[in-house]
Amino acid sequence: MTVTDAAADATPKGVGDPILDLLNGFIVQLRAAGLPVSLTENLDAMQAIRHVPLEDRETFKYALAATLVKHHNHWKAFETVFEVYFSLRGDDYQIGDELVELPEMDDDEQGDQQGSGDQQGGGGENLTPEELAEMLYQSLMRGDQQMMRGVARQAVKRYAGMEPGRPVGGTYYLYRTLRNLDIDGVLERLLEQEQNEDGEAPSDFEQRLARDEYQSRANQLQQEIEAEIRRRLVADRGVEAMAKTLRKPLPEDVDFMHASREEMASLRKAIWPLTRKLAARLQRKRRHGRKGPLDFRRTVRASLSYGGVPAEPKFRNPRPHKPEIFVIADISGSVAAFARFTLHLVYAISGQFSKVRAFVFIDGLDEVTHMFEGVEDINEAVHRVNTEADVVWVDGHSDYGHALGVFWEKYGNEIGARTSIMILGDARNNYHASESWIIKAMNEKARAVHWLNPEPQSYWDTGDSIVGEYAQHCDGTFEVRNLRQLEAFVDNLA
Amino acid sequence: MSHRFSDVAALKDELAGVDYLSDEGIAGVVYLADRLQKPILVEGPAGTGKTQLAKSVSEITGARLIRLQCYEGLDEAKALYEWNYKKQLLRIQAEGGSDEDWTDLSDDIFSDEFLLTRPLLEAIRAEEPVVLLIDEVDRVEVETEALLLEILSDYQVSIPELGTLEAKQIPLVFLTSNNTRELSEALKRRCLYLHVDYPDMEREKTIVLTKVPDITENLAGQVARVVRSIRQIELKKHPSVSETLDWAKTLVLLGVEKIDEQTAASTINILLKYQSDINKALKELATADGVTP
Numbered sequence: 208m209t210v211t212d213a214a215a216d217a218t219p220k221g222v223g224d225p226i227l228d229l230l231n232g233f234i235v236q237l238r239a240a241g242l243p244v245s246l247t248e249n250l251d252a253m254q255a256i257r258h259v260p261l262e263d264r265e266t267f268k269y270a271l272a273a274t275l276v277k278h279h280n281h282w283k284a285f286e287t288v289f290e291v292y293f294s295l296r297g298d299d300y301q302i303g304d305e306l307v308e309l310p311e312m313d314d315d316e317q318g319d320q321q322g323s324g325d326q327q328g329g330g331g332e333n334l335t336p337e338e339l340a341e342m343l344y345q346s347l348m349r350g351d352q353q354m355m356r357g358v359a360r361q362a363v364k365r366y367a368g369m370e371p372g373r374p375v376g377g378t379y380y381l382y383r384t385l386r387n388l389d390i391d392g393v394l395e396r397l398l399e400q401e402q403n404e405d406g407e408a409p410s411d412f413e414q415r416l417a418r419d420e421y422q423s424r425a426n427q428l429q430q431e432i433e434a435e436i437r438r439r440l441v442a443d444r445g446v447e448a449m450a451k452t453l454r455k456p457l458p459e460d461v462d463f464m465h466a467s468r469e470e471m472a473s474l475r476k477a478i479w480p481l482t483r484k485l486a487a488r489l490q491r492k493r494r495h496g497r498k499g500p501l502d503f504r505r506t507v508r509a510s511l512s513y514g515g516v517p518a519e520p521k522f523r524n525p526r527p528h529k530p531e532i533f534v535i536a537d538i539s540g541s542v543a544a545f546a547r548f549t550l551h552l553v554y555a556i557s558g559q560f561s562k563v564r565a566f567v568f569i570d571g572l573d574e575v576t577h578m579f580e581g582v583e584d585i586n587e588a589v590h591r592v593n594t595e596a597d598v599v600w601v602d603g604h605s606d607y608g609h610a611l612g613v614f615w616e617k618y619g620n621e622i623g624a625r626t627s628i629m630i631l632g633d634a635r636n637n638y639h640a641s642e643s644w645i646i647k648a649m650n651e652k653a654r655a656v657h658w659l660n661p662e663p664q665s666y667w668d669t670g671d672s673i674v675g676e677y678a679q680h681c682d683g684t685f686e687v688r689n690l691r692q693l694e695a696f697v698d699n700l701a
Numbered sequence: 702m703s704h705r706f707s708d709v710a711a712l713k714d715e716l717a718g719v720d721y722l723s724d725e726g727i728a729g730v731v732y733l734a735d736r737l738q739k740p741i742l743v744e745g746p747a748g749t750g751k752t753q754l755a756k757s758v759s760e761i762t763g764a765r766l767i768r769l770q771c772y773e774g775l776d777e778a779k780a781l782y783e784w785n786y787k788k789q790l791l792r793i794q795a796e797g798g799s800d801e802d803w804t805d806l807s808d809d810i811f812s813d814e815f816l817l818t819r820p821l822l823e824a825i826r827a828e829e830p831v832v833l834l835i836d837e838v839d840r841v842e843v844e845t846e847a848l849l850l851e852i853l854s855d856y857q858v859s860i861p862e863l864g865t866l867e868a869k870q871i872p873l874v875f876l877t878s879n880n881t882r883e884l885s886e887a888l889k890r891r892c893l894y895l896h897v898d899y900p901d902m903e904r905e906k907t908i909v910l911t912k913v914p915d916i917t918e919n920l921a922g923q924v925a926r927v928v929r930s931i932r933q934i935e936l937k938k939h940p941s942v943s944e945t946l947d948w949a950k951t952l953v954l955l956g957v958e959k960i961d962e963q964t965a966a967s968t969i970n971i972l973l974k975y976q977s978d979i980n981k982a983l984k985e986l987a988t989a990d991g992v993t994p
Contacts, residue, residue: 247890251737258736259709259729266709269729277889279744279880279896411987412962419930423902472935 226261227253234275236288236450241457242281248274264293280473284457291450294438339365343428344393348400350424359431362388369439380436381429390425397421459690463545463661474548477690478555499523530654531562531625535614537632538598539569539605545661549631550589554579566618567592568610571600574618605635607673608642615645619652626653630681633662634674641673647680656680659687659696705735705762705830705873721750721757722900722908730895731758740853740874742838742889745897747879748941752836754897755875759832764873767827768834769820771841780848781858783817811862821849822858824872831872838888839878846888849876853891900942902929908942913949923960924949927986931972934985940972948972962987 230253237244251274259270268289276285339361346354363369366387367380398417441449456462459477461470505521513519534553538546546567557563557579564576573596579588600609622628628649650656660667660674664686668675678684685696706712713728723731731754734741743751759766769780777783789810796806818826824833835849852858856868876892878884900908906925909916924945932939940948948971957964966983973979 243886245890251739251893254737255733258733263709265725266729269726270733272726273730273733273741273893273895277742277886277892277894282896412965415986415988416926416930419933420926423929 226256230256232446233271233288233292236292236447237275237285239450240284240288240454241460242276242284244275248277251275280459280477281457284455287453287455288450290434290437291441291453292446294434294441294446336365340388340393343388343390344396347390347393347421347424347428348397350420350427352427355424355428355431359428359435363432363435363439367436367439369436369443380440381433384432384436385429390428394418394421394425456689459694461690462688463548466544466548471548474690475551478552499525530560530627531564531623532556532560533564533566533618533622533626533628533653535566535568535572535628535630535632537569537605537607538567538593538596539603541605541635542633542661545631545633547589550592554588566614567596567598568607568614569598569600569603570606570609571598572610572613572617573597604637605632606639607632607634607636607677608640611642611645615648619649622649622652624652624654628653628656629659630656630677631659631661631687633660633672634658634667634677635670635672638671641676643673643676643680646677650680650682655682657682657696658684660684661688662686663688706732708732715761716757719757719760720911721753722904722911723754724900724904727754727895727897730893734873734893737893738856738871740876740892741895742876742878742884742892743895743897744878744880746899746939746941748943749897749899750942751875751877751897752834755832755834755877758873758875759834762830762832762873764830764832765827766832766834767820767824767872768836770836771838773840773842775841775845777848779819780821780845781819782822782860783819784811784862785815785817789815813863816860816863821852822866824874825852825856825858825866825868827872828869830870833872833874835874835876837879838876839881839884843885846885850887850891853888899932899939902926905929905942905945909946909949912946913953916949916953917958920952920958920960921949924952927960927965928972930986931982934982936973936978936981937975938973938978944972 234244234249234252252271255270255274256267259266261267271289272282272285276282339358342354342361343358345351346358362384363380366384368383369380398414398421437449437453461474463474466474499522502521502523506517506519509519509521510517534549534556536546536549536553538549550565550567553563553565557565557576564574565579566572566574575592575596578591578595600606600613630646646656658674658677658681662672662674666672667686674684683699685692685699687693687696706715709725709728709732712732713723713725716723716728730741733739743754745751756766758764792810792815793806820833824831838846838849853874856871857865859865876888899905902925905928906921909921909924910918913921928940928945928948948968951968951971952960952964955964955968965986969979969982973982
């Protein structure tokens with residue numbers, strides 16, 4: 208079916224307008240969360256929901272996901288928006304008896320009706336804390352989804368102390384609930400139980416497996432609790448407000464400088480495809496330039512068979528392009544988070560190119576190439592760089608001028624015409640001398656010098672930042688604060 | 702146009718009937734692909750049954766599976782169609798003596814008879830129902846992706862000398878990708894997107910039970926548990942489903958009934974293929990406390 212056809216009957220037959228409005232609202236929320244939803248995809252989604260039973264929540268969710276989310280990294284963002292937006296729709300998902308009427312999106316007052324009081328939760332009656340603790344223990348032991356949901360509802364009602372209109376985030380409620388439930392304590396009890404049953408002490412290996420098992424169930428429970436809190440918050444504040452508070456940057460927009468541990472882990476995974484892309488780009492360049500420069504001698508020789516007319520020009524074989532990459536990275540405190548990321552990047556790049564040399568500096572400079580060589584575990588390499596590299600010259604505050612001076616003196620001669628130099632740092636020089644002539648001299652010898660700056664462009668050249676001074680001698684200065692910008696840089700480079 | 706599947710649950714059962722254990726997401730997307738007549742882009746880590754999905758679907762629908770394996774340097778002549786150049790030459794030579802008009806001849810040599818169909822065109826021209834599998838589409842260059850666009854959105858192929866060939870039936874199209882590079886927006890927009898991840902523990906256990914003959918339920922459960930724990934460790938390459946199955950088969954052959962530390966240590970090389978991963982996993986598994994995720 209062509210796009211125009213789809214557009215013509217985009218209004219699904221048999222599905223009323225309310226659904227369309229609902230879906231439109233949902234797509235607005237998705238776009239607000241940063242997901243790139245195109246018009247075609249929007250139409251596809253409308254087509255898709257004609258074919259799935261609307262009462263089947265999971266299938267409905269997958270139908271929307273298949274048409275609207277085209278990137279695995281975006282799944283989490285989609286799920287959050289979906290859970291918030293449709294949290295109060297569907298039978299299992301209503302809050303209490305008083306809320307049979309679904310609250311309208313713009314109806315903020317509705318939430319007031321449901322106090323944190325004593326209406327019936329989804330599963331289970333009002334329980335004493337002891338009973339609840341026992342239920343928690345049982346549900347974790349059996350891994351019973353239904354029971355966990357019941358526990359989650361009860362726990363949130365009892366412990367979270369949620370009050371309508373109270374301006375605190377969901378994390379606060381989550382913290383309160385979890386503290387009261389004491390899941391860790393229950394886990395310990397479960398593990399001890401396991402030991403007693405066997406009669407003999409289990410090996411470390413078995414304990415480990417059991418712990419993973421219970422931990423994953425506990426995580427499941429925590430998710431249930433989060434979902435329950437979210438539902439109540441949505442009922443209180445309305446969909447739009449909640450969607451806004453829960454909005455997190457997409458993985459490619461996460462700032463390197465302020466990435467959390469989990470975000471860092473997912474960034475690390477994303478670096479590999481990026482370096483492969485870089486390598487592929489450079490390689491393709493190689494393939495495209497199939498012919499080298501004109502080979503005068505052979506052309507004249509060939510011309511003899513045409514009576515001296517150079518009818519058949521001969522070319523030299525192209526010289527294979529073997530890029531050499533020098534990475535010079537600032538690892539001082541001000542860019543510590545970025546530096547960690549940088550080192551991962553260096554490690555990834557060195558797997559793709561034959562000649563990669565890495566240097567790190569604060570106010571002194573040291574070569575760390577050998578620390579990455581033959582190392583299987585990147586974390587070990589990063590640890591060695593941080594502890595062993597000799598980068599402090601005087602006081603351990605960034606001094607770009609001195610570090611560049613050392614580089615020029617020690618390694619300047621090794622820069623050749625095939626060398627690409629990447630300098631990573633914020634150029635906050637603590638008011639030392641810039642020595643920017645070194646960059647100029649480097650650029651004269653090297654193929655290219657690029658400067659990657661992890662600071663937002665608006666901060667450049669403010670305070671002690673002197674990136675502008677260096678930039679005039681570089682081939683390009685780039686703001687690289689997130690994966691998206693790094694990808695753009697890679698695209699530009701090749 | 703009749704539909705291949707009546708509803709999602711039935712599709713799921715049918716897939717289970719040919720030993721492919723799907724979940725809500727997988728079955729739902731395949732069902733939608735049939736209804737919306739759109740291709741499916743299946744992404745996910747290696748060894749999670751992406752290719753198998755296409756094979757299983759072709760098996761339950763009784764359709765012929767046409768497979769195009771992508772690789773770097775794949776071009777039109779190998780993916781779409783090619784003129785049978787030698788045959789054309791013969792034809793011209795055979796006519797050499799006669800005074801046939803050149804326009805007739807050129808019409809003649811650019812006709813069906815001299816066309817060599819390649820997988821994509823073959824899928825379009827097939828009379829019977831087919832399932833088209835475009836495997837590892839991330840291996841071709843970005844430029845080559847454009848070859849696929851026409852066929853994916855309109856189910857037709859334009860040949861300059863012949864005109865546009867439209868599909869006789871709408872094939873069910875699967876594209877798989879190991880996500881080694883970002884596919885172009887244009888391609889993604891035309892497809893339904895399905896991400897197949899490692900199965901959760903319960904599903905993995907069922908997969909092991911169906912695929913490994915003679916395995917006890919107890920052992921299958923243990924296998925799934927150990928694999929789940931290993932996947933939580935940060936490794937270069939996590940064990941895939943096929944590797945899990947290999948491991949389970951090995952354990953059955955060895956007559957193992959209960960996986961203990963020694964058994965795991967001596968057979969873990971079936972699950973993990975990097976020495977550093979093996980060392981790390983063994984070290985991790987031997988610590989009772991574990992890393993709380």
